[in-house]
Amino acid sequence: MNKLLLLSLFLISSCTSYEHFKRITEEFDVPAKVYKADFTQTWQAVIQVMKKFDISYQNQEAGKIKTRWMDNTLQVNFTDSFGSKDAVKAAEMMMVINVAQGFSYGRKVTKVTIFKRQRIEHDFLQGWKETPTDGIQEKTLLYRIQRIIQNDNELRKIDKAKEKEQLETF
Numbered sequence: 001m002n003k004l005l006l007l008s009l010f011l012i013s014s015c016t017s018y019e020h021f022k023r024i025t026e027e028f029d030v031p032a033k034v035y036k037a038d039f040t041q042t043w044q045a046v047i048q049v050m051k052k053f054d055i056s057y058q059n060q061e062a063g064k065i066k067t068r069w070m071d072n073t074l075q076v077n078f079t080d081s082f083g084s085k086d087a088v089k090a091a092e093m094m095m096v097i098n099v100a101q102g103f104s105y106g107r108k109v110t111k112v113t114i115f116k117r118q119r120i121e122h123d124f125l126q127g128w129k130e131t132p133t134d135g136i137q138e139k140t141l142l143y144r145i146q147r148i149i150q151n152d153n154e155l156r157k158i159d160k161a162k163e164k165e166q167l168e169t170f
Contacts, residue, residue, distance in 0.1 A: 031138035032113040037149045039063070039101035042110035045148040046099055049141055053095065063099035069119075070094065076120065090121040093133075112145060114138040 035042050043060055050065055057066040069092045076091040098113045116138050119128045 029135070030113055030115050031135055031142060032111055033142045033146065034104070034109050034111045035146065035149055036104075036107065037110055037153070038108045039099065039110050041149060041152060042101075042112060042145070043099055045145045045152070046097060046112060048148055049144045050097065063101070065095075065097040065099075067095045072118075076118075088120050088122055091119065093118045095138075112142060114141055 037045075043063070046065065047058075050067075054068045054070055055065060056068040057064065059065075071090070072093050073088060073091045076088055094117050096115045096117075098111075098115075100111045100113075102109050102111065116133045116135075118131050118133045120131050121128050
């Protein structure tokens with residue numbers, strides 16, 4: 001009888017972990033974007049965008065940036081204020097950014113991936129619970145990186161045109 005009880009408890013707990021894994025793999029999408037830029041240019045854009053965050057780890061050779069846990073209770077309560085959820089007691093988040101270089105059709109490209117972890121505490125009895133992110137902040141950061149790279153490329157084109165014009169008039 002005890003063996004049957006243990007077996008049933010094991011099967012129930014393994015099914016719930018499978019369901020959790022299945023939900024994560026099906027629903028969770030890590031925001032990423034491929035830029036038509038070399039690694040150095042993309043890395044500088046990422047650093048420029050991440051200046052306002054509290055960075056705990058930064059390694060250019062590994063292409064990794066990690067922030068500390070930062071309080072974002074006001075943002076979570078503001079975005080949920082129009083929903084049916086109650087206000088949260090506390091919320092915090094951290095981000096991990098990976099920058100990887102590669103080639104596409106013989107041209108250098110760089111892929112930036114932003115993984116945001118979000119923890120929410122509804123009351124002190126429940127403690128912190130990890131919740132999925134809505135992905136808006138990650139996509140916004142990827143857009144800002146893209147705009148910095150585009151602006152940098154446009155400035156480079158202008159500089160080349162000016163340099164060419166000066167050489168012709170000299």
